[in-house]
Amino acid sequence: MSALPGEGRPEPNPPSPPEVAREIFGERLPDAVRYAELLAEAGVRRGLLGPREVPRLWERHLLNCAVLSEVVPEAVTVCDVGSGAGLPGIPLALVRPDLRITLLEPLLRRTTFLQEVVELLGLEEQVSVVRGRAEEVLNSFAPVHVVTARAVAPLDRLAGWGVPLLRPYGEMLAIKGDTAEEELRRARAALGRLGVVHSEVLRAGVGLVEPPSTVVRAEVGESPGGVRFAAKRAKAARRGNRAGRGAR
Template identity: 50%
Template sequence: MTTAPEDPSSLAVRGAVGDASWEQLQRFSRLLIERGEPRGVIGPREVPRLWSRHIVNSMAVNSFIPRGARVADVGSGAGFPGIVVAVTRPDLHVVCIEAMERRCAWLDDVVSELDLRNVDVVAARAEDVRDEFDVVTARAVAGLDTLARWTLPLVRRGGVLLALKGERAAEEVQGAGRVLRRLGAGSWEVHEVVSPLDGSVTRVVEVRR
């Protein structure tokens, strides 16, 4: 039996994103619970922590994305962080890149239901995409060394890769240094972003070309 999700309505999330984005996030969360979980897009254990672990966690990249940027979200899955970024940053154009047909169908449905005119869904593996973006985002896709091989070729010169990582982010960065340099990264840094929902810390690895 699915446990009820968190209720962020009395907390600071609404203030962090504004009323319009807040309403869209609420709709997205309902879609995930009512349709995404039955379709296997998210597991039933994720529903109780949908906001803290997934939606608000995805918002952590927003402050590192310049206004008007063209963004690729690699391995979008259920829509994290790509759909959340598109909803909370309507100034951006977001391309959700997802290899699994079932997940692409889900993303297409979400884009249609939420009328997200700033989102395109591309059914492909990242390494097969021939394009360049101002920003590439990724969450729970692969270790940083592997992720860099897949994503840095998509980042234009002067652009940035933003990878959402866990507590061992600094160790991943240290271990991936040689690969990052070989792929043309100019600098990298781990940022800690405090959640407006529960005060937890999300780590964003920023890799610049």
């Protein structure tokens, strides 16, 4: 494998990919293997991934995230909120070249790693890395069709960050665990206040990965983030228009 800039040339130590990885990643499997090596070495060394996660990198992390592609619409823009080490954004990009993905992450050491991985895997035209929190970039961020997240926060709090980044009629896809149904039940009132008009729990990767990935899907209506966020966006847009007229 190629080491990240500034790193030595480590011995790759993640497990070999299971046979199903070829079916899921197709011709991009070599890049997925390279990403697994980067996670196992530089990712662990920089504190982005715990060393105990290395033996289960494929089943628990890469494949679990890659099968999210089954429920993402075609040719849409995606923002991976709290991307961390690039999960699920990087596996999703490898499986779905039709997507345009932004990896949104507030910590510098993580965005540095993400940018290096994007360049090493040749994903520059498809994937961009933005440093910041969702609530901080709200007024400067172009709304997207889909927001993704994994292991970031409880659903109601996650929706407060992710839903306002959506364009009208977009959707948030959050990879959750066994308690997804209960978490969704508790969060439904909060989701409604944010403009979510439909929510459900989906299973991705059935027949491919075991267990399948559990995904909470929350679809918004005309005003993502609710009326308060829609008004905030409109106010920011008016300020921008006035500034533009003043500059002419």
